Amino acid sequence: xxxxxxxxxxxxxxxxxxxxxETTGFDRWNxxxxxxxxxxxxxxxxxxxxxxxxxxxVSWIQEGGAVSDVSFLDAGCGVGSLSLPLAIMGAGxxxxxxxxxxxxxxAERRAREAGLDMGKLKFSANDLESISGSFHTVCCLDVFIxxxxxxxxxxVKHLCKLTEKRLIVSFAPYTPFLAVLKGxxxxxxxxxxxTRAYTLKEAGIVKAxxxxxxxVVRRSLxxxxxxxxxxxxxxx
Numbered sequence: 001x002x003x004x005x006x007x008x009x010x011x012x013x014x015x016x017x018x019x020x021x022e023t024t025g026f027d028r029w030n031x032x033x034x035x036x037x038x039x040x041x042x043x044x045x046x047x048x049x050x051x052x053x054x055x056x057x058v059s060w061i062q063e064g065g066a067v068s069d070v071s072f073l074d075a076g077c078g079v080g081s082l083s084l085p086l087a088i089m090g091a092g093x094x095x096x097x098x099x100x101x102x103x104x105x106x107a108e109r110r111a112r113e114a115g116l117d118m119g120k121l122k123f124s125a126n127d128l129e130s131i132s133g134s135f136h137t138v139c140c141l142d143v144f145i146x147x148x149x150x151x152x153x154x155x156v157k158h159l160c161k162l163t164e165k166r167l168i169v170s171f172a173p174y175t176p177f178l179a180v181l182k183g184x185x186x187x188x189x190x191x192x193x194x195t196r197a198y199t200l201k202e203a204g205i206v207k208a209x210x211x212x213x214x215x216v217v218r219r220s221l222x223x224x225x226x227x228x229x230x231x232x233x234x235x236x
Contacts, residue, residue: 049227076143080107
């Protein structure tokens with residue numbers, strides 16, 4: 001019975017997240033992840049922080065050399081903040097998926113507007129659990145904020161099964177300081193509270209990947225006001 005209740009709660013939270021990003025959440029985050037001036041100070045800082053994370057991932061990937069033969073999965077692609085740069089780099093193939101069909105459509109619109117080769121890009125609406133396939137590199141950036149610790153660890157293990165070589169994830173790390181900020185409403189402020197925002201214990205995320213045969217290659221912490229993101233690269 002407890003297991004059934006847990007699954008029901010998980011499904012309800014998933015539907016809430018999906019509904020949010022199909023409506024008010026899409027409007028908000030589409031502005032944040034753009035060049036729009038219609039953002040407040042907090043949203044602008046979140047934009048800056050997220051871009052730092054994306055830029056660092058791109059830098060790590062570029063260090064490995066040409067990517068013309070590399071396949072990528074961008075799990076939780078949003079409006080294409082990472083998918084498009086990967087395509088511009090000349091990635092062999094990019095599969096971009098998001099729980100919100102509205103987000104995925106916007107990412108595809110931006111890709112077409114940028115004149116990218118749509119034969120090497122595929123956009124789809126799926127939650128993380130539903131994604132299947134095999135990819136050289138799997139990326140999942142700033143998505144686990146919607147998952148409590150046990151579910152996030154399950155998702156890490158699922159993503160490990162999809163990667164042939166490398167997994168790159170980012171998440172809001174749990175620290176006593178961030179826990180206090182979140183508790184008094186100074187972290188993840190405003191309309192984002194429509195859905196829960198979770199901070200995660202890094203040790204649990206690392207252990208989940210290690211149990212699947214991956215090891216930590218490097219990690220960093222990107223921050224801006226109202227934005228904290230632990231970035232970790234795992235390899236087989």
